[in-house]
Structure formats: structure tokens, C-alpha cells
Amino acid sequence: MGPQFGRRLRKGAATTAVAAAAVAALSASQAPGVTTDADGRQSTTGAQPSPDEYGQDSATGNSPYYTDLPPLNSPTPSPSTGTTPPATGETEAGIPATVLDAYKKAAAKLRGAKPGCNIPWELLAAIGKVESGHARGGNVSTDGTTLSPILGPQLNGNGFANISDTDGGLYDGDSSFDRAVGPMQFIPSTWEWAGRDGNGDGVKDPNNVYDAALAAGHYLCRFGWDLSDQSDLNSAILSYNNSTDYLNTVLSWLEYYRKGTHEVPDGTGALPGNRSDDPAGASPTPTPPPSPRDRGSASPKPTPPSSGGSSPTPSPTPPGTTPPATPPTPTDTVHHLEDAGTAKLTAMAGDAFSERINTRAETKDGTAVGKVRVRFTIIGSTDATFSTGETVATVVTSSAGVAVAPALQAGEKTGDFTVRAAVVGRSLPGLDYTATVTARAADTLTRVGEAALSCVTGGEFAEQVQVKAAYKGAVADGVAATATLIKSADDPTANDKGPYFKDADGNAVRTLTGLKTDAEGLLTLPKLYADDTAGTYLLRVTTTGGAALTLELTVTVPEPTPTPSETTSESASPSASPTA
Template structure:
């Protein structure tokens, strides 16, 4: 009776906490703005899809409860040393990075979904304890594979293998796989390369977390709405207890209780989700697909009949020497998986300059390195042109992706400056990873002003006009080595008859407000090298004056003008 009373009290307390948790979550989410009902890139999973059916034993302990005796990452799963217990809010550093990276990818790929990383983390907590028991590595892989029980219709749903055993090793029945416990059929429809390694592996937590974001967002859901959150989570496991647990952990993480912890080693003897602890000598991964027996050659003898096996002669011992069996793999240790890129370093001084219409001589270049500063080959680096500019990569593109070489370096293709002068930025980022970008300042300079070494008047005749009138137009040509020059800017200044002394009376121009001015910038010369001087008024004073035309290069032309009495 005492034991039954204690158990009843525990169940009652958990039910009360669940009710309070659901009420608080509903109040916290509140009414969100209506989301777009436009078609989404991914169709929603069909009702009754295998992923939502029982496919393992998730950990449904709520974050406000103390760990229960013998707490595990799901029934029958021993946490082992260093793993995250039921009631704790610790998240292995790599798992936390994967969840946040998945949110970043979702913002780029499905911006109307608004999936928070804390929701993805809640599913990772409930499904596999963030892969903490399986030796989570910094590249997102695990020392031990995480494969759920066979879905043979016994304790769990009946789901026939859809991938021929590619991911699970079982060609007959499906199993949930990886840190986020995807079924192979679900992964085939919603897989994402979240690691940026050019693969889509449900066993890698970066890929799996990004795939979870895609699965939750499918069908145009907006996860600012509580109803859409519920609908998305129930796609994983159509159970109210499952929903309560996931939302409970999401809320705990959103309240700032997520604590980064070191990636723990694999716990000894950790079985897969939903399995009982293996007996001594058993393996935690499913057996390989059955192999066919060797077939006889059409022209050779038939298969041998069963008979007495011929014993293999034992090696003769050498006197004074102990003979040990040779382990073929002893001298061939498996190299550790390479670490992913954790940083981008700038290569070169990063100075990018070009002239309008020309190509840039320098290129943006970076090197991807891991957390130990070692170069990482095979990393996808995206270079993007940012700003108001006409500069483009080949193919008139503003973005291009380059894969790093053996030394970890990647260089953007040569930029074409385009026809617009100004400053802009070339940004380098690692595809699929939350790595600090590297920005390159770039400048497109205007073409140098054309230079003229001489100016000449086109036409002849005295330049005379009566007072309070205006002079006739004068055509002027700019020359360089005797040839007309296009695009030359000229200034015209009214001076005294000596061509040096400024004047306050006499001929004048008008500015854009109609006020008299005695200096004016003319339009640039045309294709024929010519420009027209017009709008020169005489004023009331009579006498001789000069109009001096000049260029920035120092070429000058002095025009003598006379104002006569009316």
C-alpha cells in the first residue's frame, strides 16, 4: 500500500504539472498575427504518416520535475557518465550549435515559418537526449549510431522498410534513425545539408536538426501560432504527452535555462532509443542485411556437400618466441572524422579596387579552419556582393559558392566592375554553419576625366553685342594632340580686358535661380569634342571684356568680347 500510495502521488503531481505547463504555454504564446496561406515549398505530411506513429520510447519527463529514480534518455536507456539527466537543462555544445544553425537556415529558406531553435531542441531532448549518450562529436556525428527498434507491429507501429536498409541495416522493417529519430521515408522527403559538408545524413545532428526545421515548417505553418506549433510537433509523435514534453522543454530553453555543456563521451552499453539494455556481447546497432550465399559458376562444379571440415594447421611455434594471432586491423587505426570549419580567415590584404567597366585585379579569398586552426577542405564558402553596385561575378550573378581546397582556401571568381562608381561589400560565409562572416571592402572608381591640351573656337567674327542684350552662341572644341576629345569639362569666367582681373559689372551668366554670376561650368564636350557657350548677357556697362575658358588639365582659350552702346 505504501508503494502504491507513493506512486499515485507521483503520478498526480506529474499530471498537475502537465496541466499547469499546458496552460502557461498557451498563455505565453498568445495570439499571433495571421500567417500567409500561400503555397509552401514543401507539402505538409499526409495524415497518419508513419513518422507520427509510435516509433520508439521518447523521454516524456517534464523540466519542472526532479529526475525520477533510474532516469534515462527513454525507457531502458542508461544515461551513463557525463550525459544530460532528465530534469537538467544542459545541452551539449555541438547540439546547441546545430539547433541554432537550423534556426538560421530556416530564416533563410522558410522565412514565414518562424521556427525557434528552442522548439527543435525540445524535440532533440525528448527523442535522444541531444545524442548525449552516443558520443556526440564536434562535426555533428556520433561515436555510436542511434537507431530505434524495428517497427514490426509489435510494441510499436508496423512500417515496412522503404530504403532497402540503407540507413538502418534492416531491409525488412523501418527504424527511426539519428539524433532526431527520423524515419527513412520522412528523411527522404525533408532532408537538409545542415552541416555544409555536401551530404544529407540523418545521423549528423547538424543535418538532422535542419531537417527537423524543414519538417516542422512544411505546408506553410507559422510557428508564431500555438495551433501551428501543436500541429507541427504532433507530426513527430501524435501524442498529447509527447506534445506536452516537447513544449515544456522549449519553454524552459526560451526562459534562458539552456546551459551549454561539453560534448560527453559515449556511455558504455547505451542501447538505441526504445530498446532494453543489451546483454553482454551484443551490439547496439542492427545486424547488417543478410548476404546471399555464393552462387556456383555456370561452368564450374556445384556447391560442395556438407562434410567433415578440414582443420587449418596451427602455425609451428618458434623456440623461445610466442606466436600471437595477427589482427589485420591492428596496424590500421581508423582516423578520426575531420572537424568542421569553425572560422574563416582573410587571405591577403583584402583590397578590392577597379575602374568603371573594368575587371577587378584582386579577388576575395578566405581560408576555412577548424577550432584548432587547422585548414578544412571541402567546405562550401558563399561569396555575395552586397550594396548598390553593378559589380557582378561571371554569369551576372551577385552570389557564388566555392569549395575549399586541401589548404582550406577558397577564392571568389573575378568580379566585373560594371558601369557604376561607388563602394560596396563582398561577404564570405560558410554554407550551413553559423560561422562569423568575413567582409571585403570593394570600390569601383570612376573613369579618369579626359584630358585636353588645347581649346579652339569654332568659327570667326568679332564677339560684339549691345548693352542690355546678349551675345550670340560660341562653339568651342577641346583637342588632345590635335584630335577632338569627348567628355571634357570646361569652365567660363568673365574678366576684365586684361584677362586677369575679376569684374563686378559687365557681361554675366545666370545661375539656376536666375541670379547674375560671372563664372559657369559648361556641359562636357560631345563626340566631336565641341561644346556651345551660350547665355552670356551684356549688362548695362559698355566696354571691352574677356571670357576665359579653361579645363582641369590647364588648357585655356581667351575670348575677347565688347559691349557697345544701344
């Protein structure tokens, strides 16, 4: 039988001895704010940071986490054998097989999807250790799904954040308040946009370690962070749970796992015993919500969570006494959302939108409400995203009640799409904004090269036409273009004689469509040929956006070549005979 969640780890005498000898050596290299006790355990101290500058939800809703830190002695590459119990470092370094596999596969996928992030699998392991003790010591099925729910306490504002239910209890079994869910402890509102399918079964399940590990990796890699940079690494970890103590705890496990780890059987991993909110207890476990694999169209009706653990026990109210009213939160006072001066949202395909969405939260009488979370969601048939690379962003309103969404980034699909603003934690009508993506365009075309474009009848032009497109002085890449051999400057219809291109079958064509400029704004046309009609002709190139360039082509009759008989006749002509 595997160890139970919440059990404290035994500290052997060997660990204590190693710790005592290494305290001084470690102090220079450990994470900032980390101290070490006499048993070789580290602990974290330090002020809490200010709210995340990006105004995003934390992945966990800043839920409690496990504060146990690695021992001072470095982990060994494999567990000890024999009857002697493994040293503490060996026990701590072991990661359950399925969970370890999930961390490594998630990091491998991210190396392909977001190579600039440079996320190490050891970071996912460090967060997984701190959030859930590696899914309760690897208490997972063969496909990586937890065998029992891993749930944080109610985020009801009583010692924690106040996050009213956002999923109808779908993920966390609680229809009153949100709870962190699964091995990586995502709150439902964050999972809704950050969730990923890590094991390819077509389901995004926060209770599955493959799905949760991949989601955590994408979450940590947003904002273009490079996790090989210490500053970006710190920012990413703090965005997961906004606490300096949390940062230092994760950094300590990250460094520990980088020194070496090994695989242990599922269900046998070491478990933490100290939690940030209640060192002696584990999270309460309400009746399990249905797995996403079993959910129908109707939302489940969760059973209220059991009492105990770290859930606060309300004080009994004396008979005849009216309990004090709970003051409303800023979110409770919001009546509606108003646009706060957003300009027209238009961008060319591939470009960033220059305007950003501004939304104001207001009470019924129009008073601005600060410190309210507003979620912006991109909906509709589009490949546009926010500058973060995601299609959902949550921003906290300022003291003026205004939430400014991240900049929008247009994709390649043109047309309109919608961005919907909604108050997190309230069932209020959303506020929709229409954004438009236009086709890539050019306003200027210039020819590259100055050689004359000439040819003799029945021949081919030596020079291939190359043009360069620009838009407002910048390179215009990916712009659609058309090339036509026209009848005249006043008649842009295709000519029926003169120069021509060839199609795949070698037939003459005088209009080419579907052309596109390259990354440098260049467009090189296919080779041109001439029929047997001499004269001066025009080639016109046009692009989306109205750029046009007309070039002159000349076809001449070749000069006659002397025939052999003419050459012989001239050379055989008699010269004048000398007179006597």
C-alpha cells in the first residue's frame, strides 16, 4: 500500500549529519530567501511580491502548496538496494514513472512548439512536486489520470483568494467557489483556456498528468519568456503562484532535480507533509466530479465537500443573534461592462493590431469598479491571437475600473472575428468587440534591374521580370499579385498576341494569378516568350492594396542572315582583267 497523502517524511540521522556539515556551503548557492534547519531541510522566507504586472490569473488562483524542500545532500542517480532504507535524498529524488514520463514528454513537445522558451522538464517536475507531490506519489492510472481527485480548498476569500464558481462544479465538484484541480493544481477558469491534450486522447483533463503537465508548460512559456533567463524564469514561476516563498520553493526543487533523479514505481513516490496554509493537514476532498471522458451535456450536481482538513470551520452563532453580513467583493458590485474608448480594431494579416481593447467595469449607477477580473476571449473562425499567443486573457481592472486587453495579433485568415469581455465570477452579459483582419497589401511596386526587356519574334526574353513590393515604406511580404500582358495602357484586358508566359503544359497564357511576394517582398515572374508578331507591348503587375507597375516589352523582327549562295556568289565575282 502506497504512502498516504499528508504523511510527514522521516528524517534519518544520516540526513541530519550531512545537513549540519553542508549548511555553510549551501548558503551561497541556494535560492534567494532560503534558509536551512538543523535537519538539513530548507525553508523559505521573504516578502510577497506585488500582483503580477500582466494582470493575469495565476494558474492555481494562488492556492496553498507544499513547502517541503529538498535535503542538502545531492540526489543519487538510482535508489539504494538491499535492506537498508534509502537515504532521504534518494527517496526525495525518485519520481513516479508515469509522472516522470509526462514531464519529459511535455518538455519535448514544447521544444518543438515553443523552442525559444527553453523549458526544462525539471521545472515541470519541481512545480508538480510542490503542487501535489507528483500526483500523490504517482497515484495515477496507466494513462496518467489520478485515481482520486486532488483538490485545493475552497477559494472563498476566507484565508484565500475569493473566486466564485466559474465551471458549475464541472471540474472541481464545487458549484459555489472554485478550487485548484489535479496534479498541477489549475483553477477551472484558467484551465478553460490553458488546458491541453497531452496524451492524444482527444480530451483536455486537468486530472490527467500528461494533459496537466503540457498545459503547465504552455502556461509557463507565454509572454515570450525564455526560461533559460533567470528573470524570465522567476516571472513565469510567480505567474503560476504569486508568492516569493513559492518561487524559492520551486527553484530549490528545480536545482535539486537538475543534479539527478530516478524513476520509481507509480504509487511509491515520497510525499510532502507541510503545506503553506496548514502544515498538519491535506486538502479536503469533496465528492469526485465526473471525469471529462464521462461528461454528458448536462452539468453534474456536485455533492458538498466533506469537512475537515484545512477548510475553516465557522464559529457557531448564538441563538437569536444575526450573523454578521459578509461585505460584498468588488466583483459582487459590478452591474455591467462598458467600452472605455476602444478605437476601430483593424489590422493586416500577419500584423499586430495597433489599437487595444479597453473595457470598464461599472456599478448600476455607472461608478467604476477596480480590482475586478475581466476575461477577454477570442471567438469566431479566426487564427488571430493575443500577443501572448493565447486566445484568452484575464486582466484586472485598474482603480479607474478599466481593463486593457493584451494587443491582438492577426493571423493569415481574413475577415471579422469577435473578442468578448466578461466579468470572471459573475453571470453578466458579455461585451463584444468586432475586429477585422484585411489581406496583406502593397502600395508601391518597383522593378528590380534596368536591363531592356526585348526579344525577337519566336524567341524568349533573356531577362526575367522581378519586382519588389512595399507598404508604407516597409517590405510587403506575402502579398497577392497578378501579372497580365495587357492590350494597352487604357485597356487592361489580356492581349491576344505578342509576349506570353507558359503554363504547366507549355500552352501560352497572358494572365498569371495566385502570385505572392516572398519574405523580402520580391516577386520573380516566369520566363517570357514571344510569338511571331513584332511590336511594343505592355506587362502590368498589380497587388492587393492597389499597387501597380506597367513595364514595356519590345519584340523585333530578326535581321536577315545571308544565305550560303549569296556568300559564294560574292566571293566568286571576277575581278577586272588587266589591259595589255
